[in-house]
Amino acid sequence: MNLSPLPLAVFVVDADGTITSWNKACEKLAGCTAADIQGQRLDQIIDFDDIGEPPMSIAKRSELDSTGYLRGAGGRRLPVRVTVAPQALDPEQPDTYSVIVIPRAGLVAPRYALIQDLPVGDIIEGLPCVFYVIDQSGHLLLWNRLLEETLEMSSEELPTTDVQYFFDEKDRAEIVSKIMEAFENGHSSHEAELIGRHGKRTSLLFHCARTSVGDLPCIFGTGLDITDRKQTELGLRVRERAIYSSVNAIVITCCENNDNIIEYVNPAFEQITGYTLAEIKGRNPRFMRIEGCDVEEHRRINEAIRKKESVQVILRNARKNGEVFWNDLRIDPVSNIDGEVTHFVGVINDVTEARHYERRLHHLAHHDPLTGLANRTLLQDELKFSIDFAVRNGVLGALAFLDLDNFKHINDNFGHDAGDVVLRDTATRLKESVRDNDTVARVGGDEFVLVINNQPGDEQLADLIERIRQRVNAPIRVAGRDILPSTSIGVSRFPVDGDTVDRVMRAADAAMYHAKTLGKNNCQFYSIELNQAVHEHLMLEASLSRAIGNREMVLDYQPKVDLRTGKVVGAEALVRWKHPENGIVPPDKFIPVAEETGLIVPLGEWVIIEACGALKALAKLGIHDFVISVNLSARQLRQRQFAAHLARTLKRQGVDPRNLELEVTESQLMDHPEEAMEALAELKALGLRLSIDDFGTGYSSLSYLQKFPVDFIKIDRSFLGEVAHDSHAVITRAIIALGHNLKLKVIAEGVETQEQLAFLREHDCDQMQGYYFSPALSQRSLEEMVCSDARLPS
Numbered sequence: 097m098n099l100s101p102l103p104l105a106v107f108v109v110d111a112d113g114t115i116t117s118w119n120k121a122c123e124k125l126a127g128c129t130a131a132d133i134q135g136q137r138l139d140q141i142i143d144f145d146d147i148g149e150p151p152m153s154i155a156k157r158s159e160l161d162s163t164g165y166l167r168g169a170g171g172r173r174l175p176v177r178v179t180v181a182p183q184a185l186d187p188e189q190p191d192t193y194s195v196i197v198i199p200r201a202g203l204v205a206p207r208y209a210l211i212q213d214l215p216v217g218d219i220i221e222g223l224p225c226v227f228y229v230i231d232q233s234g235h236l237l238l239w240n241r242l243l244e245e246t247l248e249m250s251s252e253e254l255p256t257t258d259v260q261y262f263f264d265e266k267d268r269a270e271i272v273s274k275i276m277e278a279f280e281n282g283h284s285s286h287e288a289e290l291i292g293r294h295g296k297r298t299s300l301l302f303h304c305a306r307t308s309v310g311d312l313p314c315i316f317g318t319g320l321d322i323t324d325r326k327q328t329e330l331g332l333r334v335r336e337r338a339i340y341s342s343v344n345a346i347v348i349t350c351c352e353n354n355d356n357i358i359e360y361v362n363p364a365f366e367q368i369t370g371y372t373l374a375e376i377k378g379r380n381p382r383f384m385r386i387e388g389c390d391v392e393e394h395r396r397i398n399e400a401i402r403k404k405e406s407v408q409v410i411l412r413n414a415r416k417n418g419e420v421f422w423n424d425l426r427i428d429p430v431s432n433i434d435g436e437v438t439h440f441v442g443v444i445n446d447v448t449e450a451r452h453y454e455r456r457l458h459h460l461a462h463h464d465p466l467t468g469l470a471n472r473t474l475l476q477d478e479l480k481f482s483i484d485f486a487v488r489n490g491v492l493g494a495l496a497f498l499d500l501d502n503f504k505h506i507n508d509n510f511g512h513d514a515g516d517v518v519l520r521d522t523a524t525r526l527k528e529s530v531r532d533n534d535t536v537a538r539v540g541g542d543e544f545v546l547v548i549n550n551q552p553g554d555e556q557l558a559d560l561i562e563r564i565r566q567r568v569n570a571p572i573r574v575a576g577r578d579i580l581p582s583t584s585i586g587v588s589r590f591p592v593d594g595d596t597v598d599r600v601m602r603a604a605d606a607a608m609y610h611a612k613t614l615g616k617n618n619c620q621f622y623s624i625e626l627n628q629a630v631h632e633h634l635m636l637e638a639s640l641s642r643a644i645g646n647r648e649m650v651l652d653y654q655p656k657v658d659l660r661t662g663k664v665v666g667a668e669a670l671v672r673w674k675h676p677e678n679g680i681v682p683p684d685k686f687i688p689v690a691e692e693t694g695l696i697v698p699l700g701e702w703v704i705i706e707a708c709g710a711l712k713a714l715a716k717l718g719i720h721d722f723v724i725s726v727n728l729s730a731r732q733l734r735q736r737q738f739a740a741h742l743a744r745t746l747k748r749q750g751v752d753p754r755n756l757e758l759e760v761t762e763s764q765l766m767d768h769p770e771e772a773m774e775a776l777a778e779l780k781a782l783g784l785r786l787s788i789d790d791f792g793t794g795y796s797s798l799s800y801l802q803k804f805p806v807d808f809i810k811i812d813r814s815f816l817g818e819v820a821h822d823s824h825a826v827i828t829r830a831i832i833a834l835g836h837n838l839k840l841k842v843i844a845e846g847v848e849t850q851e852q853l854a855f856l857r858e859h860d861c862d863q864m865q866g867y868y869f870s871p872a873l874s875q876r877s878l879e880e881m882v883c884s885d886a887r888l889p890s
């Protein structure tokens with residue numbers, strides 16, 4: 097503490113007690129100048145209370161605290177305490193003494209006399225605030241160290257600066273007016289920021305009061321550091337603002353009186369719910385509940401409030417206008433400083449949009465967009481549920497796989513829009529045929545699945561399935577035309593045929609496969625025997641994939657004869673499988689499996705290479721104009737780059753393309769006529785011969801037939817079977833005529849009798865093949881036949 101401005105008189109006396117120096121404070125205290133006083137003795141200016149004879153020496157007085165009266169100007173006597181201290185440490189002034197004279201309240205009331213003795217300096221230093229005394233000129237008279245630290249200034253600098261300069265320029269006028277106010281009215285208070293010499297800013301709350309030191313009016317005061325409080329206030333204001341402007345609705349409730357009543361809601365709450373704070377303040381938020389709705393969520397809220405815990409729920413609430421909204425609500429307890437929960441804060445998030453979107457997504461993820469039926473994912477869930485239910489309750493359920501037999505044909509011939517109508521109508525028919533708690537799903541282009549629950553018995557189930565089949569088969573009218581769908585249905589029952597989703601599905605799939613192989617448009621139930629067949633099918637599939645590598649395949653050749661010359665002009669290559677355990681497996685058994693699995697591609701390639709080998713062997717025997725035909729599967733034809741690949745094979749094998757013929761069935765071509773036309777054109781460009789196999793069984797349209805770049809049409813053997821029969825004879829004749837009109841050659845297959853042969857010759861058919869002349873032969877037998885120039889008798 098700097099006490100220099102205090103009226104504390106310090107002067108120096110020599111060993112005799114003669115005053116040698118007299119400071120300004122002494123002048124102030126006694127009202128005498130140094131000139132008046134110097135040379136006087138100490139006991140001449142102070143009447144010591146302990147005066148005695150002879151007067152006490154200075155040395156003696158330095159050993160005790162004395163009291164007495166300072167004689168001031170004009171005969172004034174000021175009660176003082178006097179302390180004399182030797183200045184022996186000062187080598188310049190040996191035997192000199194400092195005399196400190198402190199005014200004492202000797203004349204004041206006794207209780208103030210007590211305070212008189214208080215260590216005021218220590219108290220001021222110990223204050224947790226800045227302390228200051230300012231005179232009327234605005235300069236500091238007295239201050240504590242905290243003020244020095246706050247202002248980052250030394251005790252020498254402080255009294256020389258007008259206090260207003262301790263503040264920011266914008267605050268100075270206010271500061272001056274507050275000081276003036278204190279001088280005029282006795283006190284003032286204000287908040288302001290002290291700026292330190294190096295820019296440190298400290299917010300202070302100043303309180304000051306007027307007083308005087310002697311005759312000198314001044315104000316003294318304290319400044320309490322409120323920087324932290326200010327920060328807190330600022331933080332609170334920011335938070336309050338954040339709550340106010342939050343897009344989430346916020347509601348604060350008070351739960352002190354065992355109720356939970358609204359104290360505050362922010363504007364977002366007002367916007368979302370439609371209620372203003374004024375309308376609902378003091379009410380329990382439960383008024384927004386919808387009775388009977390989201391009961392479990394309300395129970396959780398009640399429990400959390402009772403236990404004073406947090407809770408998060410998604411539930412429906414009602415807006416003021418009655419509209420329902422989805423509320424993602426989070427409620428948290430708020431404690432007071434004693435840790436008691438006094439409030440809850442609820443954050444309301446209107447997730448109605450998101451909820452609808454989520455539901456739409458969920459629906460999309462579980463339903464077929466075209467028909468709105470369940471998709472495979474949902475079907476599996478529903479089926480699992482139904483199987484579990486059937487097992488638990490000992491009841492019968494069924495799974496039915498339905499496949500529209502001719503959907504491809506409908507799509508190709510009536511267009512995709514018509515196809516869509518058929519699918520949608522089928523979906524509606526299926527839904528109308530079963531109960532609400534049954535499931536109808538669409539799992540593929542033209543594949544539907546029914547999960548039928550709770551059936552009384554097999555017979556009733558069979559009746560129901562048959563009714564469904566007939567319903568689906570009823571004509572559908574599209575753009576003025578009737579489309580006749582037909583359906584193959586495979587049925588498995590649960591838990592009889594299986595008690596897992598996988599087993600039940602596989603059983604229905606096997607039944608459906610069986611229905612298809614039985615010629616479509618029928619319904620088959622799964623059975624153990626069927627399972628056996630499916631098992632065989634699977635075994636076949638497995639061993640077929642090894643067969644090619646194991647050299648189990650052989651190629652036979654059925655000779656083709658020119659009907660005019662009787663000469664063998666070519667042969668059809670027919671593949672056989674010499675199964676190591678099962679013996680010869682006919683192609684009708686394994687070709688469909690190879691088609692399904694894709695094995696037909698490597699198999700088909702093997703056949704072509706093998707046929708090339710036979711052609712080369714014949715060429716070596718001098719037979720150059722012989723044509724071998726191979727059957728081409730749809731899958732091979734659809735292969736990208738098939739023609740280019742074939743060209744490379746022929747080149748590698750050294751075979752003239754004109755010696756190779758490719759047979760493609762009519763139905764293969766008509767499934768995708770445009771694509772087929774392109775593929776055939778590429779093959780034709782290689783110089784190959786092309787023929788349409790099984791002609792008459794498909795849905796050839798004449799316009800396409802004219803455009804396909806083929807050389808032969810091959811009359812399906814089913815027409816030849818009974819050429820005696822009028823209708824077949826008519827068709828066969830028509831095909832021959834049609835082929836010739838299109839400048840194509842016609843070959844008849846499956847010729848078994850003399851009668852058939854005569855018929856073909858009579859109607860100018862070009863070639864024939866069949867058991868009548870020869871079955872399929874080994875390569876060696878074929879070579880022998882050709883070399884011996886065996887001929888069909890005329």
Ligand SMILES: Nc1nc2c(ncn2[C@@H]2O[C@@H]3COP(=O)(O)O[C@H]4[C@@H](O)[C@H](n5cnc6c(=O)[nH]c(N)nc65)O[C@@H]4COP(=O)(O)O[C@H]3[C@H]2O)c(=O)[nH]1
Nearest residue numbers: 670671682683684687703727728729846847848866867868
């Ligand atoms: N009833 C009767 N049948 C006769 C007569 N003459 C020949 N056949 C049989 O009729 C089928 C003619 O072959 P496809 O119509 O092309 O029908 C073939 C063809 O679609 C397919 N196939 C055979 N080999 C191959 C091949 O290498 N690749 C492809 N993709 N399919 C093949 O397997 C089918 C059946 O072939 P296979 O069992 O060899 O049966 C052959 C042949 O043995 C006859 O006078 N009467």
